[in-house]
Amino acid sequence: MSTLTVPETIPSVPEDCEQLRKAFADRDPLLFWKKCDVDLKMILVVLWTLDPAERDALLANEATKRWTSSNQVLVEIACTRSSHDLLLVRQAYHARYKKSLEEDVAYHTTGDFCKLLVPLVSSYRYEGDEVNMTLAKSEAKILHEKISEKAFNHEDIIRILATRSKAQINATLNHYKNQFGNDINKDLKTDPKDEFLAILRATVKCLNRPEKYFEKVLRLAINKHGTDEGALTRVVATRAEVDMKFIKDEYHRRSSVPLDRAIVKDTNGDYEDMLLALIGHGDA
Amino acid sequence: MSTLTVPETIPSVPEDCEQLRKAFADRDPLLFWKKCDVDLKMILVVLWTLDPAERDALLANEATKRWTSSNQVLVEIACTRSSHDLLLVRQAYHARYKKSLEEDVAYHTTGDFCKLLVPLVSSYRYEGDEVNMTLAKSEAKILHEKISEKAFNHEDIIRILATRSKAQINATLNHYKNQFGNDINKDLKTDPKDEFLAILRATVKCLNRPEKYFEKVLRLAINKHGTDEGALTRVVATRAEVDMKFIKDEYHRRSSVPLDRAIVKDTNGDYEDMLLALIGHGDA
Missing domain, CATH: 1.10.220.10 (Annexin)
Structure with missing residues (x-):
């Protein structure tokens, strides 16, 4: 490469x-x-x-x-x-x-x-390809709930982004999009000037793409x-x-x-x- | 050994x-x-x-x-x-x-x-012997303030115990004792049944002795x-x-x-x- x-x-x-x-x-x-x-x-x-x-x-x-x-x-x-x-x-x-x-x-x-x-x-992070689909679904739901409540600094959002493997996060974010309609980063853009939201979006992007x-x-x-x-x-x-x-x-x-x-x-x-x-x- | x-x-x-x-x-x-x-x-x-x-x-x-x-x-x-x-x-x-x-x-x-x-x-953690005495004094003061306020879960207490080198923590705790009179673990025993205090004391002891x-x-x-x-x-x-x-x-x-x-x-x-x-x- x-x-x-x-x-x-x-x-x-x-x-x-x-x-x-x-x-x-x-x-x-x-x-x-x-x-x-x-x-x-x-x-x-x-x-x-x-x-x-x-x-x-x-x-x-x-x-x-x-x-x-x-x-x-x-x-x-x-x-x-x-x-x-x-x-x-x-x-x-x-x-x-x-x-x-x-x-x-x-x-x-x-x-x-x-x-x-x-x-x-x-x-x-663990770097294997194994994905737990049940966990991906439940954590996509958690992410969506906390984001809907605008609890962007919630410990579960940080825990998921900071500890799960990249393969697992990818599965979770795919499920998020399938289930709730938007890319998570779209839902993390309610206020384009909020710098914590910007760093959350950067985290998602760096991990995933x-x-x-x-x-x-x-x-x-x-x-x-x-x-x-x-x-x-x-x-x-x-x-x-x-x-x-x-x-x-x-x-x-x-x-x-x-x-x-x-x-x-x-x-x-x-x-x-x-x-x-x-x-x-x-x-x- | x-x-x-x-x-x-x-x-x-x-x-x-x-x-x-x-x-x-x-x-x-x-x-x-x-x-x-x-x-x-x-x-x-x-x-x-x-x-x-x-x-x-x-x-x-x-x-x-x-x-x-x-x-x-x-x-x-x-x-x-x-x-x-x-x-x-x-x-x-x-x-x-x-x-x-x-x-x-x-x-x-x-x-x-x-x-x-x-x-x-x-x-x-960094494992060298270098100690910053100015930092040790200022962090001993922070620890004492937060403990006096019973803010045992304060982010600064956790930050100091979780990130500083063992040599630095040792210097900080020595200064704590010299300046404020008690071993920190004595001040962390206000409620002997509190399990978070117990785990903080265990942390201090595991790091230090x-x-x-x-x-x-x-x-x-x-x-x-x-x-x-x-x-x-x-x-x-x-x-x-x-x-x-x-x-x-x-x-x-x-x-x-x-x-x-x-x-x-x-x-x-x-x-x-x-x-x-x-x-x-x-x-x-």
Whole structure:
């Protein structure tokens, strides 16, 4: 599924990149970037070069330190990585920050966000395909009841989303749609400005259709006035070797424009070249 | 720290033990025990023979299936094992039960117990010795405030106990005692019949002084009219090769009787012999 089918197309990495990477391993990288005035391309190269668990630990740490209720990076890391990969992130977090990921999330987030995010980042979901259809029906009913009552922060909603396997959640959400008529995310959009609802929808999407989640992050980042390079860089660096092919397909379908063309329109220079190389320009 | 210094003293294991162990791997062991009418010694042998992570997964599953608010086995497993060992338990749980430990705990426990137990069993605590003294002071103050207000289920109490490293919690509790005069567990005993307070005290003890926690479980098991063989078997089987030496020392100090003599008085036959062998009879 790698989009990096032709390594030769990657722009040559400056000689100081290895030095940068080493410095990066010893310090707070974002501080380092700021101090060094490195460019967007360099950030992308460094993020992409890092071991995935290290990279996620770093992104998660940034998200906790600068946490806002609109920040969905923790959900993204907790719900789109495999159970084993999330565990590696937690181990990398120990090694780098001398504390646990859930410790920082619990300390820096508040209220309903905390109630949802702590179990999400602490989860070690079962990854088998087995589905309990009776349970799927009963939990679809619970979800529908609580959502109808607008009890969006109800412990059962959080329990189901934070602990059930992805296969089980998929079955539950299919039953929800069959039985009650709507995608659950439609019912979770009663107030488009409610940020807790937004993070619940992101959770559902990350668990169930990660490529749709990432497509939307890219679309919003590119369509934003001035482009959200942070989101664009993060998604390209973290998904390049995972599911970028699917994300590109989804993007093309949803925006009627191929992702590479949208990137060419919105970015430039070395940064543009590197983004195109990482998304596998031309092999869509 | 092993108490099994002289393997020859272990009573001969019946020939069918290996068969039993094999059968055990395939089925619900407690059901199996009941069906087979195996004796206490056999249960002890099988529990002790199992890989520690397998054994804990089994004990944790039993605790969730038959969960009552007085059951402290989940706290014991979540808080006295190392972070890595708890993780191995969660992996063994996946393999055996085709679901996650936290999924079963969240489903089978309720209210405040659920709020405490889910993060405890999901925790992957940092295990370094680093302590932040400023944080220890501020969190000791938070704990004291919430306990003074009898807000025992407050999210900050749960957050601190469920996410901080054991070294950090130790520093916080030392500061609590220095600053406010009492051991925290004394302040958590306003109502000796309150089972949530009991489980909070067990959490503190398991995190901070596990040998004291296990000593008390053994003492209550032995002193109980008729002896609580379940607890006696569990503690001996799970701690024999870990910290039984410290637990025995603590028991002798607290009960003025050596543990082996108390066991001889309360049990008999093969079960007694096996218990004595596992606690390292004579080397106290």
